Amino acid sequence: MYHIYLVEDEANLSEVLKAYMEKEGWSVTIFDNGDDAVKAVETPPHLWVLDIMLPGTDGYHILKEIRQQEGDVPVIFISARDQDLDRVLGLEMGSDDYLAKPFLPQELIIRAKKLLSRVYGEENTEAKKVELNEYTIDPQARTVVDQESDEQIELTTKEMDLILLLTEDVGKALSREEIIENVWGENYFGSERAVDDVVRRVRKKMPRIHLETLYGYGYRVLSS
Known part of the structure; x- marks a missing residue:
């Protein structure tokens, strides 16, 4: 089961988005301010859905903390501010996708599914292992094992x-x-x-x- 951190201070929106994500079978934790979200960076989820404008610490600072702590966790930025500027800044800082408010909840679900699939692989697929140059590459487990040392890289x-x-x-x-x-x-x-x-x-x-x-x-x- 995927665990999603949703950082959004608009209570109505966060509850709607949570309901849509839970319909997908995902576990969702909501943070309504940036300070609490920063404290959670040390225990990363599978995906962050992160608003830029927040009470306390803003989304840009949270993204910086995420990348310093666990650089490869996917992040979707959402914002109602200057769309072009936020999109460029967010992507340059390391977000994986961007949604401008207002958006349909289903659009977030579609993008989150695509991102989770790309990062973690399709669930319940039986991709074959590849043996190459004395490495065993397992797409399903997303592992590479060195056959010489029998250790995972x-x-x-x-x-x-x-x-x-x-x-x-x-x-x-x-x-x-x-x-x-x-x-x-x-x-x-x-x-x-x-x-x-x-x-x-x-x-x-x-x-x-x-x-x-x-x-x-x-x-x-x-x-x-």
Whole structure:
């Protein structure tokens, strides 16, 4: 069961959103001010739904705390302020999606489902394990095990998403744009260099992986 932290000071809206999310079988904890939400950062949920304008600590500061404490937990920003400015600032600071008020509750559910699926994988799917360069990659468990040491390699969410994407079809070249869309999402506004940074970290953690650079285009994983 997914656990959602909903940080929203409008009581009517938060209760409506909670009801919609609970219909999906999700557990929801509501915070009506930023100060209480900051205290909860140390026990991260599967997803934050975070308003920007809050009593006490604002959403920007909470997002900063989330990224410092547990950098890969997905965050959806919601705001009724300057939509373009908030969207750009939120995404640049590390939010994964953005919704401008007013919005339909079902729109939040659709976006949350898509984000949860992308980050944690589809529930109840039987994706096959991939054995590659003496690594066992398990899409369902979202783990990578080094066969030489029989130890699990600790990967961040983005590193795991990249490996799973590139090993869906070994040998297939993917452009940086395709990787951005699949790993960061369609609303990502940052630099494509983020892809290069994640690739660099993956190569360091998985030195035997044959992750080939296609200069001026993107990357692919080869079997040998």
